[in-house]
Amino acid sequence: MLTVPEFDWVVDQLKTWTAGGMRQQFPTAERSSALWPSERGARMSLGSFGDAFAAARDAVGLPQELGLHCLRHSYVTHLIEAGYDAAFVQTQVGHSYASTTGLYTSVSSDFKQKTVQQMIERRIANLEDPDA
Numbered sequence: 001m002l003t004v005p006e007f008d009w010v011v012d013q014l015k016t017w018t019a020g021g022m023r024q025q026f027p028t029a030e031r032s033s034a035l036w037p038s039e040r041g042a043r044m045s046l047g048s049f050g051d052a053f054a055a056a057r058d059a060v061g062l063p064q065e066l067g068l069h070c071l072r073h074s075y076v077t078h079l080i081e082a083g084y085d086a087a088f089v090q091t092q093v094g095h096s097y098a099s100t101t102g103l104y105t106s107v108s109s110d111f112k113q114k115t116v117q118q119m120i121e122r123r124i125a126n127l128e129d130p131d132a
Contacts (some may be wrong), residue, residue, distance in 0.1 A: 004079065006078060006079070006082045018117045023037075027039070046068075048066065072093065074127075076101060077106050079092065081111045086098060086101065
């Protein structure tokens, strides 16, 4: 997955995790090549990440309905709201069909309002200058 400018903070977080010594706090880090080693030294499983997400979610009081997969939906929504082309977003998340990517998108009311306003402004500009 590409780290687009809107998510450039991820690079600093990964640097902190790897070079900043946080990864080394895992007892199995020295004998594992995994970015996130499990307690046995192998790579963490998707289930382990889901459990860690659920624990963090519960610790901060977020709704139980939020799961790890919600982050994927958020990524798609943020890319769309940042103006990335729908085909680019579809490629980013590996969907075969644009309709699947559309199901992942849940843009904010502010974004919807801004989009409608831009469409109205373009329409008015075209009415005022039909040769444009």
